[in-house]
Amino acid sequence: MADFLQMGGYAIYIWPPYVLSFAVLGFIFQRRWARLRQLRALESAAEKQPPEGDNDSVKVSS
Amino acid sequence: MLDFFANPARFEALSRTLSPWLLASWAILFVIALPIALVFSPADYQQGDTVRLMYIHVPAAWMATIAYTFIAVMSVMAFIWRHPIADALARAAAPVGLAMTGLALVSGAFWGKPTWGAWWVWDARLTSVLVLFFIYLAYLAIWDTISDPARAAKFARVTALLGFVNIPIIKFSVDWWNSLHQPASLVRAGGPTIDGSMLTPLLMMIAGYTLFFAWAVCAGAEAQIIEARARRRSARAPRRILKVDGTARTEQAEGEDG
Numbered sequence: 001m002a003d004f005l006q007m008g009g010y011a012i013y014i015w016p017p018y019v020l021s022f023a024v025l026g027f028i029f030q031r032r033w034a035r036l037r038q039l040r041a042l043e044s045a046a047e048k049q050p051p052e053g054d055n056d057s058v059k060v061s062s
Numbered sequence: 063m064l065d066f067f068a069n070p071a072r073f074e075a076l077s078r079t080l081s082p083w084l085l086a087s088w089a090i091l092f093v094i095a096l097p098i099a100l101v102f103s104p105a106d107y108q109q110g111d112t113v114r115l116m117y118i119h120v121p122a123a124w125m126a127t128i129a130y131t132f133i134a135v136m137s138v139m140a141f142i143w144r145h146p147i148a149d150a151l152a153r154a155a156a157p158v159g160l161a162m163t164g165l166a167l168v169s170g171a172f173w174g175k176p177t178w179g180a181w182w183v184w185d186a187r188l189t190s191v192l193v194l195f196f197i198y199l200a201y202l203a204i205w206d207t208i209s210d211p212a213r214a215a216k217f218a219r220v221t222a223l224l225g226f227v228n229i230p231i232i233k234f235s236v237d238w239w240n241s242l243h244q245p246a247s248l249v250r251a252g253g254p255t256i257d258g259s260m261l262t263p264l265l266m267m268i269a270g271y272t273l274f275f276a277w278a279v280c281a282g283a284e285a286q287i288i289e290a291r292a293r294r295r296s297a298r299a300p301r302r303i304l305k306v307d308g309t310a311r312t313e314q315a316e317g318e319d320g
Binding site: 004008009010013014016017018024028029032039040042043046 | 100101105110111112114115118119122157158161164165168169172173175176274278281282284285288289291292295
């Protein structure tokens with residue numbers, strides 16, 4: 001295991017780009033997934049909401 | 063075929079169907095390819111284990127140019143055929159392309175230091191990829207800074223098409239100029255020069271990155287379609303106006319087309 005992590009003495013050059021690559025892919029995935037879920041939920045809520053203001057002129061209660 | 067998916071609702075349905083398959087294929091490819099790339103593939107006889115950077119550097123560099131080519135093709139489609147989804151697809155691809163270009167530059171620097179003895183050299187390949195990074199930034203800045211969407215789309219398309227000149231320069235830079243960067247070893251006449259033990263995980267990683275890009279573009283474009291629909295819905299919704307005499311009146315909003 002230690003040999004694997006040392007990568008023939010080049011660990012300092014190999015692991016940081018690997019970690020950064022997966023962090024960036026994970027970040028893009030999380031951002032897009034969360035945004036899409038949020039928008040779908042908002043749209044679904046908006047579709048369920050009844051249309052407001054059917055009357056042409058409504059007296060405001062004070 | 064292209065006309066068929068020009069309809070936002072049809073594209074959305076396709077995106078919802080494809081997305082889980084794209085994500086699952088991406089995950090499976092990574093789970094299989096990573097152990098092969100990091101453990102089972104051999105070290106290079108000259109570069110040693112630093113060659114393992116190839117499995118993230120080459121896919122990132124590949125996606126950087128493919129994403130830009132995709133943006134340029136979508137810009138042409140938006141210009142000529144006024145394909146309604148083309149701008150959304152191009153805009154969704156740009157942040158991913160920017161990230162891939164950044165990853166290619168950073169992983170290349172980490173590969174360059176032990177191999178060439180320098181993090182960075184003003185070599186034709188490296189410099190042209192850095193230029194691509196700035197073109198992506200300019201493209202995204204146009205979308206973010208111009209408030210009128212139609213005007214932003216027009217400027218973004220022109221920028222995308224002008225910037226496309228850089229793509230063949232990146233591809234052929236190692237042939238046209240003396241370069242520290244190795245010549246093409248994957249996409250070249252006569253086939254790849256990489257041994258099968260390294261080529262297999264490399265192709266799997268490239269396929270994985272491509273699937274991820276496809277998913278990210280579908281998700282980004284779908285989000286833009288939903289946002290546009292929400293904007294139209296809010297523009298159409300009746301507005302309640304409070305009058306000075308204490309009555310409220312509802313009014314149909316005007317302005318945006320449906």
